[in-house]
Amino acid sequence: MNDTFRDTARPAALTIDAELVRAHGLAAIVTLLIAAAFGIVASLQLIDPGLTGDVVWLSWGRLRFAHTQGIMFAWLGNAFFAFLYHAVPILTGRSVTSRQLGRWLFGLWNFAVIMPGWMLVLAGVSQPLEWAEFPLVVDAVVVLALLLAIVQFLPPFFARGIEHLYVSSWYIIGALVFTALAYPMGNLVPELVPGASGAAFSGLWIHDAVGLYVTPLALAVIYFVIPASTRRPIYSHFLSMLGFWLLFFLYPLNGTHHYVFSVIPMSAQLTAIAASTLLGVDVIIVVANLLLSVRGSGVFPRDAGLRFVIMSTIFYLVVSVQGSLQAQMSINQAVHFTDWVIGHSHLAMLGFASFAAAGGLAHAWQRLPSARYNERAMRWAFWLMFVGVLVMVIDLTAAGLVESALWRSGAPWLDSVVAARPYWIVRSLSAIPIVAGFVALWLGLTTGPHADDLPRTATEAA
Amino acid sequence: MSAQSGRTVRMAYLVASVAGVVFFVVSVVLLGVLPTRALNADMRAMGPAKLPALTASEQRGRIVYAREGCAYCHTQQVRYVHADMTRFGAPTLAWETQFDFPHMWGTRRIGPDLAREGGTRPDDWQFAHLYAPRAVVPLSVMPSYASLFEGAANRPTNDGRALVAYLASLGRARELAAPEGEARAREACHCPDDEMAQMAFEMKELNAHPARARRTGAVPALPSAGDRAAGLQLYANHCAGCHGATGVGDGPGAGGVRPRPSNLSAHRYSTGRIAETLWNGVAGTSMPAWRDQPLDRIAALVAAVQSFSQSAALEEQAGLRTADDDRGARVYAANCAQCHGERGAGDGFSATSLAVAPTNFQKQQPLPSAALRALTSGIDGTSMAPWTTRLSDADITAVVHYVRSLYTGDAKEERR
Numbered sequence: 001m002n003d004t005f006r007d008t009a010r011p012a013a014l015t016i017d018a019e020l021v022r023a024h025g026l027a028a029i030v031t032l033l034i035a036a037a038f039g040i041v042a043s044l045q046l047i048d049p050g051l052t053g054d055v056v057w058l059s060w061g062r063l064r065f066a067h068t069q070g071i072m073f074a075w076l077g078n079a080f081f082a083f084l085y086h087a088v089p090i091l092t093g094r095s096v097t098s099r100q101l102g103r104w105l106f107g108l109w110n111f112a113v114i115m116p117g118w119m120l121v122l123a124g125v126s127q128p129l130e131w132a133e134f135p136l137v138v139d140a141v142v143v144l145a146l147l148l149a150i151v152q153f154l155p156p157f158f159a160r161g162i163e164h165l166y167v168s169s170w171y172i173i174g175a176l177v178f179t180a181l182a183y184p185m186g187n188l189v190p191e192l193v194p195g196a197s198g199a200a201f202s203g204l205w206i207h208d209a210v211g212l213y214v215t216p217l218a219l220a221v222i223y224f225v226i227p228a229s230t231r232r233p234i235y236s237h238f239l240s241m242l243g244f245w246l247l248f249f250l251y252p253l254n255g256t257h258h259y260v261f262s263v264i265p266m267s268a269q270l271t272a273i274a275a276s277t278l279l280g281v282d283v284i285i286v287v288a289n290l291l292l293s294v295r296g297s298g299v300f301p302r303d304a305g306l307r308f309v310i311m312s313t314i315f316y317l318v319v320s321v322q323g324s325l326q327a328q329m330s331i332n333q334a335v336h337f338t339d340w341v342i343g344h345s346h347l348a349m350l351g352f353a354s355f356a357a358a359g360g361l362a363h364a365w366q367r368l369p370s371a372r373y374n375e376r377a378m379r380w381a382f383w384l385m386f387v388g389v390l391v392m393v394i395d396l397t398a399a400g401l402v403e404s405a406l407w408r409s410g411a412p413w414l415d416s417v418v419a420a421r422p423y424w425i426v427r428s429l430s431a432i433p434i435v436a437g438f439v440a441l442w443l444g445l446t447t448g449p450h451a452d453d454l455p456r457t458a459t460e461a462a
Numbered sequence: 463m464s465a466q467s468g469r470t471v472r473m474a475y476l477v478a479s480v481a482g483v484v485f486f487v488v489s490v491v492l493l494g495v496l497p498t499r500a501l502n503a504d505m506r507a508m509g510p511a512k513l514p515a516l517t518a519s520e521q522r523g524r525i526v527y528a529r530e531g532c533a534y535c536h537t538q539q540v541r542y543v544h545a546d547m548t549r550f551g552a553p554t555l556a557w558e559t560q561f562d563f564p565h566m567w568g569t570r571r572i573g574p575d576l577a578r579e580g581g582t583r584p585d586d587w588q589f590a591h592l593y594a595p596r597a598v599v600p601l602s603v604m605p606s607y608a609s610l611f612e613g614a615a616n617r618p619t620n621d622g623r624a625l626v627a628y629l630a631s632l633g634r635a636r637e638l639a640a641p642e643g644e645a646r647a648r649e650a651c652h653c654p655d656d657e658m659a660q661m662a663f664e665m666k667e668l669n670a671h672p673a674r675a676r677r678t679g680a681v682p683a684l685p686s687a688g689d690r691a692a693g694l695q696l697y698a699n700h701c702a703g704c705h706g707a708t709g710v711g712d713g714p715g716a717g718g719v720r721p722r723p724s725n726l727s728a729h730r731y732s733t734g735r736i737a738e739t740l741w742n743g744v745a746g747t748s749m750p751a752w753r754d755q756p757l758d759r760i761a762a763l764v765a766a767v768q769s770f771s772q773s774a775a776l777e778e779q780a781g782l783r784t785a786d787d788d789r790g791a792r793v794y795a796a797n798c799a800q801c802h803g804e805r806g807a808g809d810g811f812s813a814t815s816l817a818v819a820p821t822n823f824q825k826q827q828p829l830p831s832a833a834l835r836a837l838t839s840g841i842d843g844t845s846m847a848p849w850t851t852r853l854s855d856a857d858i859t860a861v862v863h864y865v866r867s868l869y870t871g872d873a874k875e876e877r878r
Binding site for chain 1: 468478479490492493494498501504527529535537553555556558559560561562563565566567568569570573574599604605606607609672752754
């Protein structure tokens with residue numbers, strides 16, 4: 001069925017909505033810079049707690065809420081939407097449901113979810129649930145937007161019958177449907193179910209946010225960009241489908257691994273630990289398939305889109321194997337609660353997901369009529385982000401090991417805070433290449449020659 | 463693709479799609495619904511029959527705690543691992559968090575766990591610390607929450623008061639339920655077949671937090687000579703916030719706490735006296751315990767603290783007048799002994815009923831000026847009242863000399 005993925009076989013009438021790709025793409029990078037700024041100020045506050053004085057809305061806790069929600073909804077959400085507007089018509093041979101709906105969705109997502117979400121959490125209206133900090137009133141809009149996204153993107157997939165679907169299509173369908181299902185669980189149920197039970201549901205969502213929303217959409221990008229850039233089919237369609245279904249079977253069962261050694265029943269903890277282990281195996285299947293598909297292209301190919309998604313694939317392997325290990329009790333008891341886990345989540349969101357999102361943007365942008373694209377800036381973006389994420393993750397992993405050793409040694413608590421300080425300084429310094437990379441990403445998509453002038457895309461656009 | 467194989471693939475995908483939804487539902491049931499049922503059963507079986515809910519003020523404090531993201535640095539969950547239990551106390555049981563909507567267990571620990579914070583430190587300390595964390599804990603990285611105060615640590619807003627009320631409620635229910643509640647819970651849990659569940663009851667003390675003050679407790683023997691230079695560095699990092707850089711009790715955190723931090727330069731302390739204070743804290747005051755510090759560090763701190771009173775002591779000794787010991791003894795026996803004890807060991811018959819223990823003059827010798835100030839002005843925040851209305855100037859002078867004569871140091875301690 002690889003033959004159903006043909007970049008060149010678009011019907012003449014097919015329209016990719018350039019306006020929506022561009023709007024979401026630029027919104028993604030603007031909000032990325034804002035969300036990163038929240039994170040950077042929060043990281044600097046750990047080095048100089050008095051940094052922002054008594055400005056209430058800039059206090060550490062509120063910035064952290066705004067940082068993670070911003071990365072998830074604003075940056076990744078917008079970047080994935082931009083990619084969907086590019087990819088869905090190509091994958092299905094049909095336009096998305098409605099341009100008008102697209103404008104509404106753009107407005108809702110940016111001006112009824114992200115902006116009010118940020119303003120409310122900074123003003124102190126929030127809920128203290130991880131990956132669910134936006135208050136319930138914003139959650140309602142998120143669910144509405146997710147339903148509209150289903151209406152917008154899914155009907156084209158079902159027009160030709162599901163036996164023709166390429167694996168990216170499956171990931172897109174899965175992501176939109178399951179996120180809409182899982183979202184209320186992490187955002188609403190813990191408000192109604194107390195303490196330990198609430199934590200059990202919260203754990204489900206903490207993992208589903210990554211597993212059913214971020215991961216499938218990132219993989220949809222990777223599976224799309226690789227064959228479209230290399231002009232070779234994916235290595236094995238069977239492996240890609242096997243990986244897809246295993247992922248959707250296993251990911252939801254991981255949740256409780258965030259609460260190992262808690263009072264949540266051991267049977268649930270063990271289920272989650274077993275599923276986490278199997279998930280590592282599944283990711284090895286997926287990644288093997290992807291890397292076999294790009295063999296011959298090198299690890300750092302010329303095309304920035306392909307380069308980003310290949311590195312994203314490698315990060316995906318590392319972060320997933322790391323995740324499987326962290327779920328094991330012997331490792332969990334040592335590293336849980338430490339900076340190791342912060343390193344892990346940055347490897348997932350900044351390494352794996354953001355590289356996939358950037359790759360998707362770079363790929364779509366080069367094929368966008370009249371868009372400007374600066375290849376040199378994109379290469380800078382790649383290297384700067386790559387160096388930044390490596391420094392940050394290695395640094396935080398080391399910090400976690402130091403903290404863990406001090407905690408277990410029985411040393412005074414403050415010793416672990418003091419010992420973390422040099423690592424926190426390096427973590428803040430790693431923001432310099434990362435943000436420079438984000439700025440380069442912005443330049444890559446807003447400067448340089450117009451896409452129409454590029455010889456390769458000129459022939460394709462016809 | 464032939465029509466036949468197309469149909470097969472289509473069927474396979476349909477089956478997989480249904481399975482995908484089923485797996486999602488299964489995940490919710492296995493990791494959400496069934497654990498909830500088990501936890502509810504646990505709570506019924508192991509929780510106390512009656513559990514006081516949070517008061518309105520504590521509930522309001524909980525909202526402040528939630529919106530400021532406190533849970534993102536301070537967990538509220540003591541895990542079933544030994545590193546957690548030895549530091550923070552018994553692992554968290556399900557019923558302890560049954561009023562938490564939503565839960566605030568947390569997944570990152572930058573500051574210490576707060577599941578058992580209630581009773582660990584007095585409210586004054588909490589206010590001073592929230593208002594200006596580094597005034598109290600110089601090396602802390604906690605943000606200041608000055609917006610919960612009206613310009614001073616002892617003038618909290620309603621939100622500030624509520625937050626501290628909430629902090630005081632953490633772990634309270636479990637503590638109140640003991641020991642009958644512990645016995646009942648132990649019976650109801652599936653121990654002894656469940657090794658992990660057993661751990662919830664292994665702790666001798668529910669709250670193992672090293673900063674929790676205890677009224678009494680044996681202090682392990684310290685290494686003989688403390689390193690004064692190292693002690694002064696430790697003092698600057700941990701103590702100077704309240705006691706001040708030179709030990710006179712004028713640190714930036716001193717203004718908010720009551721009773722005020724001791725003026726360490728105005729008393730001569732025996733080694734045992736300082737060691738005991740560092741080990742147990744001072745119940746009823748903001749002085750936390752420092753049990754998590756290694757013994758050589760405690761010995762170093764003792765040396766540092768003792769150095770503060772040396773120079774001042776010499777100065778005052780020079781100008782001392784002769785004492786009227788008979789008169790002093792008479793006044794002391796009539797007015798002071800019921801709290802401070804006949805021999806000044808701080809063990810008078812009223813001593814145990816006082817929130818802050820009376821000074822033990824055998825191990826702590828005030829400078830005449832400090833004793834005089836205490837007698838004429840009292841000590842705010844303790845049961846020591848001013849005596850100027852009941853004692854003449856001559857009585858006061860005599861008793862100042864008398865209490866100073868009671869000092870024995872660590873060598874021998876005379877009990878009544």
